[in-house]
Amino acid sequence: MIQALALALCATTADYQSIDIIAQSSLSLESTIAMQTSQPIELQSTEMAPLPTTWGKEGTWRWGFSGGFAEDIKDSNNTLKILGVEYEYFVDDNLSLDLGLFIMEVDQVNEDAKGLNFTLQLRWHFIAKESWSMFLEGGAGLLRTSENVPSGGSKFNFTPQAGVGFSFDIGNNNRWLIGVKWHHISNANTYSTNPGRDSIMIWTGISFPF
Numbered sequence: 001m002i003q004a005l006a007l008a009l010c011a012t013t014a015d016y017q018s019i020d021i022i023a024q025s026s027l028s029l030e031s032t033i034a035m036q037t038s039q040p041i042e043l044q045s046t047e048m049a050p051l052p053t054t055w056g057k058e059g060t061w062r063w064g065f066s067g068g069f070a071e072d073i074k075d076s077n078n079t080l081k082i083l084g085v086e087y088e089y090f091v092d093d094n095l096s097l098d099l100g101l102f103i104m105e106v107d108q109v110n111e112d113a114k115g116l117n118f119t120l121q122l123r124w125h126f127i128a129k130e131s132w133s134m135f136l137e138g139g140a141g142l143l144r145t146s147e148n149v150p151s152g153g154s155k156f157n158f159t160p161q162a163g164v165g166f167s168f169d170i171g172n173n174n175r176w177l178i179g180v181k182w183h184h185i186s187n188a189n190t191y192s193t194n195p196g197r198d199s200i201m202i203w204t205g206i207s208f209p210f
Helices: 002-047
Strands: 061-072 079-092 095-107 113-128 132-149 154-158 161-169 175-185 197-209
Touching: 061 175, 079 113, 079 197, 095 132, 113 161, 132 175, 154 175, 161 197
Parallel strands: none
Antiparallel strands: 061 079, 061 197, 079 095, 095 113, 113 132, 132 154, 132 161, 161 175, 175 197
């Protein structure tokens, strides 16, 4: 009789231990599943964080392509076209120093000309919003052409210029720029003749961050 009671107690204890082990295993499995399902939500929220906008910040560099068309104020038959690349360095917030290298085609009375134009100018975004800006710009450049520009002038000239324009955010920290400016060509009396040429230029371009 005593032996039978002892065996019954042992069997009952073993059953309780089995139940505890199964319960602990179930709780551990549920905790693991809960942790795994919560982790992707945290990763998704991190990936969706917006990128910071660096446009117009002091110390940043940008580059871009631009092109323009200009017509001589005195003679509409005299036109010119430019296409090239620009590098911008923001020396202060919303104030950039722009270096440009352009191919120029000049249509004029007598012989047409092709040339290479290096420019240096300042561009001040005096109204600067997240999605758009308005700017003033001005500077000068050096121009070397295959023929005298204007006709009766010289193959080496200076290109002072000044104007106004707008920039617009087009996504991924890129900007579309458009403007109008006065564009001058003359040799500053470094040659015997200096007829000079004044044009109104309309231009546009795309600016990218480095």
